Amino acid sequence: MSRTIKDIRKDIRAILIFGLTLMMACVESYAPPVSNANSDFLVVDGFLNGSAGIASIILTRAIPLSVNIVNPPEDNAIVSIESVSGTTFPLSEIKGGIYEAGNLTLDETTAYRLRIHTNRGASYTSDYIKLRKSPSLDSVSWRAEPTGTQFYVTGHDPQAQTTYYRYLFKDTWQYNVTFYSYFKKVGGLPVIRDLTTEQVYDCWNSSINTEVLTASTKRLEKDVISMLPIKFIRKGSRLLSRTYSINVQQRAISQEEYEYWNLIKKTTENLGGLFDPLPSQVIGNVRNDDDPSEQVLGYFSGGFVQEKRIFVRNVDLPPDLRGADPYDFACELKSVPYDQPELAGPTDVFISTAGVPPVAWVLGTPNCSDCNSLGGSTAKPDYWPQ
Numbered sequence: 001m002s003r004t005i006k007d008i009r010k011d012i013r014a015i016l017i018f019g020l021t022l023m024m025a026c027v028e029s030y031a032p033p034v035s036n037a038n039s040d041f042l043v044v045d046g047f048l049n050g051s052a053g054i055a056s057i058i059l060t061r062a063i064p065l066s067v068n069i070v071n072p073p074e075d076n077a078i079v080s081i082e083s084v085s086g087t088t089f090p091l092s093e094i095k096g097g098i099y100e101a102g103n104l105t106l107d108e109t110t111a112y113r114l115r116i117h118t119n120r121g122a123s124y125t126s127d128y129i130k131l132r133k134s135p136s137l138d139s140v141s142w143r144a145e146p147t148g149t150q151f152y153v154t155g156h157d158p159q160a161q162t163t164y165y166r167y168l169f170k171d172t173w174q175y176n177v178t179f180y181s182y183f184k185k186v187g188g189l190p191v192i193r194d195l196t197t198e199q200v201y202d203c204w205n206s207s208i209n210t211e212v213l214t215a216s217t218k219r220l221e222k223d224v225i226s227m228l229p230i231k232f233i234r235k236g237s238r239l240l241s242r243t244y245s246i247n248v249q250q251r252a253i254s255q256e257e258y259e260y261w262n263l264i265k266k267t268t269e270n271l272g273g274l275f276d277p278l279p280s281q282v283i284g285n286v287r288n289d290d291d292p293s294e295q296v297l298g299y300f301s302g303g304f305v306q307e308k309r310i311f312v313r314n315v316d317l318p319p320d321l322r323g324a325d326p327y328d329f330a331c332e333l334k335s336v337p338y339d340q341p342e343l344a345g346p347t348d349v350f351i352s353t354a355g356v357p358p359v360a361w362v363l364g365t366p367n368c369s370d371c372n373s374l375g376g377s378t379a380k381p382d383y384w385p386q
Contacts, residue, residue: 041295042074042124044286046114048081048302050131053104055081055089057114059097062297073097078117083110084128106302108133114286114300126300127285132252135162137306140248141227144318148234155250155306157223164258165225166251167213172206172381174242178331178368183350189341190350190361200349203371203378212265214258235321238374240314243385247309257301260284311385331368335360 046057059074073096081089081101091099106112111128118124135157142151153167180201183190193199213230217223231246233239253261260283285301288294314322333351336343338358344350349369354360366373 041297042116042118042122042286043071044114044116044124044126044284044296044298044300046126046298046300048104048106048112048129048131048300050106050108050133050302050304051307052305053102053106055091055099055101055104057091057099057116057300059099059116059118074118076119080115081112082115083107083112085110106131108304112302116286123289124286124296125289126287129254129285129300129302132162132254132303134165134250134252134304134306135159135223137248137250137308140246140308140310142310142312144321145232148232148237149240149312149317149321150229151231151233151246152227153225153230153248153250154227155225157252160223162223162252163216163218164253164255165215165217166253166257166261167215167228167230167248168209168251169213169230169246169248170206170208171231171239171244171246172204172384173239173244174202174204174384175238175371175374175376176202176242177371177374179333179349179351179364181349181351181364181369183352185350188344188346200370200372200378202380203374203376204381204384205374205376212261212268214253214261214265216258240312240317240321242314244312245309245381245384246312247307250306250308251301251303253301253303256285257299260299309383331364334363336363337361 041062043060043062044057045059046055048055057079059077059079060071061074063071075093075096077093077099079091079093079099081091081104089101089104091101093099108131111130113128114124114126116124134155136155138154138156140151140153142149155165157163177200180199182193182195184193184198185191209231213228215225215228217225230248233244284297284299286296286298288296334348335354338353338355338360341350341361344361344363347366348363349366351362351364351369354362372378
């Protein structure tokens with residue numbers, strides 16, 4: 001049967017919404033005729049972590065690609081997890097659109113589902129799911145390449161019962177700025193820093209991977225994931241300028257969830273232009289209780305996961321990969337007379353004094369003198385090595 005204009009528009013609408021919602025592809029600007037009215041779908045990102053006893057659900061609203069704003073959170077919803085035996089775990093909204101519950105005792109033999117009541121009066125329910133148990137995550141490793149560093153994961157199931165895997169990771173890196181600042185501003189004037197608590201030279205930053213990383217051993221003789229590439233860091237990146245950490249989570253997933261995430265990946269990768277092929281519409285496992293035809297984006301799943309963290313220091317890299325960051329900015333210094341510190345600009349950082357006795361204040365820009373300005377924090381993670 002030939003496709004109607006309505007069918008084509010429906011596919012285009014789904015593609016555009018998923019492309020922005022999951023932020024997994026960079027595309028050329030294209031503004032198709034999609035209105036806000038028909039793209040206000042509920043987006044559900046939920047996982048029931050049996051290993052940590054935590055339920056985490058993120059609810060947002062989809063927006064058309066032409067709207068340059070962050071997906072609005074779905075606030076003030078009533079969210080809960082229900083077991084097939086009738087036990088209910090309520091979740092609390094800890095931040096706009098983010099709902100969590102902890103200290104849960106979860107059973108891999110019991111089925112669970114997600115229930116959502118939005119502040120618009122709509123009710124949504126997921127399919128019942130079983131918590132799959134992840135097999136061994138054997139290693140997270142890295143290998144030096146000519147242009148950077150490649151990270152891999154290796155895992156296996158000796159019982160050959162997993163077949164479908166999904167990987168997520170969070171990376172954290174330590175970095176420093178070019179100049180050490182011995183002074184802070186108080187009322188626009190320099191005051192000596194307490195370097196034990198107020199240093200702004202060393203910082204740590206983190207990011208959570210948003211790329212879809214799945215693997216299947218269905219066509220293999222053994223249920224083994226061997227050296228699956230998960231992350232590449234280019235030569236000279238700030239991520240490896242000091243010490244870098246990657247924490248990988250391995251999940252065992254169902255064939256249905258595997259196919260869902262692969263279709264998500266295919267959809268976002270095909271958002272290249274008007275004449276790219278249109279992938280199939282993505283269907284998750286959450287539905288409107290009163291209107292099953294309503295498009296709901298997202299998937300609710302759960303399981304007992306495996307995690308592994310490794311650290312890589314800059315000195316562990318081959319010499320040709322240890323190069324300093326190719327900064328996008330020049331680090332220049334300037335000065336003002338010592339008796340006229342008020343001449344410093346509003347964003348200038350007081351680094352030190354010049355001369356004995358002092359005759360000038362040495363000033364730097366924030367991106368070269370205050371590591372907080374580059375998106376990180378001076379708070380050292382608890383798990384960081386000494």
